[in-house]
Amino acid sequence: MSGASVANIEPTAAPSGSFVRGPALSVWTILKWAIAFCAVIVAVFPIWWMVNVVFAHPGEPVSINPRLYPTSLTAGFEKIRMILAETDYLRAYYVSLAYSLLTIAGVLLIGSMAAFEFALFEFPGKRLMFAVVMVSLMVPTAVTIVPTYLLTAKLGWLNTMQGLVVPGLASAFGLFMLIQFMRTLPREMLEAARLDGATHFQLYLHFALPLSRNALVTLAILTFMRTWGNFAWPLIVAPNPEMYTVGQVVGLFNSPYSHQTVDVVMTANLLAALPPLIFFLIFQRKIVEGIAMSGSKG
């Protein structure tokens, strides 16, 4: 980048601040760009390094290949093929995907039905229920995780998909987010549809759901991130290797007694990172907005 374009991008640095000396490249501007790029390196390099270890010849010592860039694409794909074919990683992938998708479906369905009632109608006990759910947002997971495990065990759901999914479906955060959104829906449309003879369920299906599409998509993405990244719950509720999630396999590969090489471990890491990274590239705006919203409304 040239000095002129840098100065153009940053017109607000031009006021009477003590750092600035005219429109040319100031010390402050250079410093700012340098810090910004250093921070990018710190944020991104560990992830980039993982990619480099995977796409390099196996066992290549770090001294020969400082791994600033990938050196062998074929070696990388060979490692991915190997890990999928020779370990149980693929099964863990299926478990994690099923866990995430079923959780998303359940959270959206159950949450949107409840939010529809809470946001648009009056019913007995509404205030109390709403208050209890909101208070639950502040209750730390630490207090519920052991007894919830004990309940799941009593139901005979250890090492099952329902044991992973069902206890996480009543998401207070999701409900809160959907209620906030549905409160802004145009009530005249709702009244008009009702006068036209739409049933309660039709109002939900044809009015509330389509108009809440944005909030539902955001909630789905945030739920995906959270479920895919959930480590503690699968660790205790699905300790059987048949039901390992990606998080557990990655954890085991990285444990001190693991016999896997750094190549295999990093390949497992990379494959685990892939779905959320792809989601981020596609839905960056939605993810960022969703998180920012949860902050400003909380």
Added chain:
Amino acid sequence: MVLPFMALFATFFLYPIASGLYYSFFDWNATSRARFVGFDNYQHIVASRDFHDAMINLATYVSITVPLGITVAFSLALLVDSFKGVWANFFRAAYFLPVVLPAFLAATIWRWIYAPNFGLLNMILGWMGVPSISFLNNTGTMLYALIAVDVWVSAGFNMVIILAGLKNIPTHYYEAARLDGATNLQQVIYITIPMLYPVLFFVVTYGFISALQVFDIPWLLTGSSFAAYGGRQRALLFPVMDMMGRGFGGLHFGQASAYGFILTLVIVLITAGLFAFGRRRFTQ
């Protein structure tokens, strides 16, 4: 149509809390008959060496990681906010990238960065002539190694929330300040921080609540299992790890339930303290 949600909520949230409170007064290992022990579980935990160590680790960890993490996040937000257009988006996306990764991955990637001899960090230190340090096995460095990972993971998350708050500050405040000859630093201190107060308050409170329950990252950094956890000399033992270990390692489910309530009490007290402090500042 609220029924499915409320039924699940009652079963998997309200009932566990009630049953947890009940279990916390029993000595129970999930197979034998439960024996009522009153407050013994609570007493036993509070008097135990592990609880003591975990709480000290937690106090040190929280008092560094929350202020440091939020300072970094706030600085990054100001930095991103000072750029325009494509560059603002680029920097925001780059700083946010670590948040996208699951926390378990952040821990496992950093485990390799910290590895002795061939790890990235020791390689860089090696170029500068520093001998290899075993960051995750040296009781002097373990906690700081954890904090670095923690800040790396959480900075982008808080940055995004703070950035949204920055966008809500009317620009004419800054224009007026500049006309009065305020420097950039003065603008941050007298306009940005007061205007961002509610957002910063949320970020701090949320940061405390999640840091007090830290689990995934130290668990994986130390390569823990229910048989052995907390790392060398338990230097990375934290309360939630201790609780999970008592439950799933020692099968003392009564104690584990009691532990949850003790921890909740600590969290509630700290949050209440923050709210009291926050309100006083706010009304001034």
